[in-house]
Amino acid sequence: MEGRALGRVTASRAPGLAEGDLVLHRAGWRTHALVTPGGRGTRPVPAYEGVPLTAHLSILGGTGLTAYVALTRTLEFRAGQDLFVSAAAGGVGTAVGRIARLLGAGRLIGSAGTPAKVARLTAELGFDYHDGPVGELLAQAAPDGIDAYVDNVGGDHLEGAISALREHGRIAWVGAISQYHSAHEPPAAPRNLFDIVEKSLRLEGVLVRNHPDAQRELDALVVPRLRGGLVAPDVTVVDGFERTVDGFLGMLRGENTGKMLIRIAD
Ligand SMILES: NC(=O)c1ccc[n+]([C@@H]2O[C@H](COP(=O)([O-])OP(=O)(O)OC[C@H]3O[C@@H](n4cnc5c(N)ncnc54)[C@H](OP(=O)(O)O)[C@@H]3O)[C@@H](O)[C@H]2O)c1
Structure with missing residues (x-):
């Protein structure tokens, strides 16, 4: 199933992506993904100090x-x-x-x-x-x-x-x-x-x-406010990969406030 994910590189042969780096990708619902930079929406998570990681899947995602x-x-x-x-x-x-x-x-x-x-x-x-x-x-x-x-x-x-x-x-x-x-x-x-x-x-x-070009503008507007505490990511977190379907159906039923996220690792 389609779904945006945030993950940590466990092994890499790609220049510019090192083990331990955080990446966003769209390889769908899975615990591990094989991706290439740029493929399946893969991009490194910008190093925004003071910004919670959940922001990259919600207000900055x-x-x-x-x-x-x-x-x-x-x-x-x-x-x-x-x-x-x-x-x-x-x-x-x-x-x-x-x-x-x-x-x-x-x-x-x-x-x-x-x-x-x-x-x-x-x-x-x-x-x-x-x-x-x-x-x-x-x-x-x-x-x-x-x-x-x-x-x-x-x-x-x-x-x-x-x-x-x-x-x-x-x-x-x-x-x-x-x-x-x-x-x-x-x-x-x-x-x-x-x-x-x-x-x-x-x-x-x-x-x-159709609008990947707008990402930079969004970040410029929101990141300083996230750092200053004027804006916070709105998320509901469901724990456990095996509860992914529950989370998805719960979202359709309105069980979430903010973005529905599934946490599969700390
Ligand atoms: N066009 C695009 O590029 C694009 C991108 C992302 C998302 N979307 C669309 O944006 C919408 C929101 O997506 P999301 O991921 O942020 O989901 P979401 O709003 O976090 O979750 C869906 C919410 O819809 C409400 N809902 C469910 N059934 C409803 C009904 N019959 N009438 C009124 N409200 C109902 C529920 O809240 P309540 O408790 O308030 O009912 C539920 O929490 C979806 O329609 C999605 O398809 C479009």
Whole structure:
């Protein structure tokens, strides 16, 4: 299975990769991997002193990069704008919240699946989407509307966001987790797609793999804040390689806050 990993080199014949070095790779779920520099997304972990290693798989990893490109490339997000993000307590969602704050967001609104997650997020504004129709809850949280939306969920969340967006608003469509279990059935929502025309909205898909160039910018923004303690990696850690499947299914069920990680060695 696909999955980003952080590992330590145990043996190497590659120049520039020595035994003991830390590397990121995308060779999938495994305890050991045979990789070449650059192959399967393999790259050395930058030596950022004072930065927790978990950051490289969360806010500085593909998760953070997804959030960063959604905000800066797709939404062209600007200071003072009001933003809604769905699955706000998840990996991408927490990174969106933290990075949007660094970029000077106005009102930040998030949805999450439990009161505890909402409570953890609501130094900002949030709502539990099980408490009622998403569109109505969002309208209550943002009576004056929103400028931008990062969509991790699709379906009713996308419909609610289309309703709440102001004219010329933007949507960065990152994922549709509410639809992954029923990919063969047409989704019941959104039913208001034509509002995209009526309000001159822009909806654009985001694929993180198209933006490796943005990694340096993300690091420049976030690493000093990680060192200064202004930003922390948001992660849930499951221990044991044999619990990888539990962790993955738990993520789909919402058992994680922040990025779901599996620890297979210290
Ligand atoms: N386009 C790209 O390049 C890219 C890259 C990375 C990830 N993604 C996408 O980004 C999204 C987030 O990924 P992630 O890895 O950071 O996962 P995540 O948000 O950490 O975990 C998924 C979360 O989704 C929520 N969820 C599950 N079922 C839901 C439903 N039916 N309705 C609403 N929320 C639901 C759960 O939280 P609650 O407890 O709040 O329900 C769960 O914790 C996914 O859609 C993923 O496919 C896209």
